[in-house]
Amino acid sequence: MNNHGYVMSLTSFLLVIPAFLLIIIFINMSVGFTSFQETILVSDDVSGVSKDLQSQIPKIGREVLKDKSEEVIKSGNPLSNSREEIKNEIQDRINVWSLKYNHDQIDVHCDVLDVDNSQDPFQIEIKSIINVQKDEIKHSVNLIQKISLINESFPIMDPLPFLKCKKYGGATIGKDKIMYGSSLSEYLKSSGFNNSQAYENAISPLFIKKCPYDPYELHGSTSDFVNLKNCIDNGFYHESNDGACFFCRLEGRGVCPHYGFETFILPAPSVNITPSNNSSKLGISSVDHVIFNETSFGAYYGHLIVYSFDESHYFYIFLDNSHRKKYGLPPHGG
Secondary structure (H helix, E strand, O other), rough: OHHHHHHHHHHHHHHHHHHHHHHHHHHHHHHHHHHOOOOOOHHHHHHHHHHHHHHHHHHHHHHHHHHHHHHHHHHOOOOOOOHHHHHHHHHHHHHHHHHHHHHHHHHEEEEEEEEEOOOOOOEEEEEEEEEEEEEEEEEEEEEEEEOOOOOOOOEOOOHHHHHHHHHHHEEEOOOEEEEEOHHHHHHHHOOOOHHHHOOOOOOEEOOEEEEOOOOHHHOOOOOHHHHHHHHHHHOOOEOOOOOOHHHHHHHOOOOOOOOOOOOOOOOOOOOOOOOOOOOOEEEEOHHHHHHHOOOOOOOOOEEEEEEEOOOEEEEEEEEEEHHHHHHHOOOOOO
């Protein structure tokens, strides 16, 4: 081979090198692109699971609140530490829910840190930390979520009356009402209150529902008390500085230091009572935290007020002047 042949061979070799380099670069790019696509898919999986769990926590929480209330009502036994017991139950159910992602090699972990009151007494607050990981992709989020006690398709019962009246014959469930029979009258009689018989066959709301009449003075905005009647007929609850919160109701406490809610407990309608001849008649004020007040302050009395008449029976409650003012009703003697 002459010099010209050597030069041609060397030139050909040098020309081949860039081609090999281009092939290697292309292969690396393809592998890198595939790896990038896989990373995106894994990241989407992790993010999706995290969002799924975030939406699941309020659902699980609401189920636990409903189940705990029903458990207390059925057993007649209050919870000793409702916040802790509810937190632990939510944690257990989330742990079970998270196991379904094991087959996808996704590690899902949620720590429920705290369950407590919210500023709105008709909501509770859950604090948690979510950690989701698949391969090297991790996602963490700190959450503060609020769960409403109000849900028409998932109503939550008020356990307090059942706990208070357990030793006196017990309250029962009648459709959407709590039926006291003689239990509430006996409960008040045992505490030495006058006119306890007024609460024979009393009723009160079963499910916790927030009153739409806001401000509350609207209850007495009409001379015929139609708003008050609608509120009572629908079994609404109202925000209250003195009323027990949901957690304390589960523990059998009629009053508590938290911002809570109250509702009316209704004496049975009467054929004898009229607005004119009984307006000065006294009975324990028909607000649940007054009736179930077992603190040193005790319960207190209110004067009778008739709010409706159905051609045969008068419907009435007893209200002190403080609650009359709250609901926009005329004071006694006014």
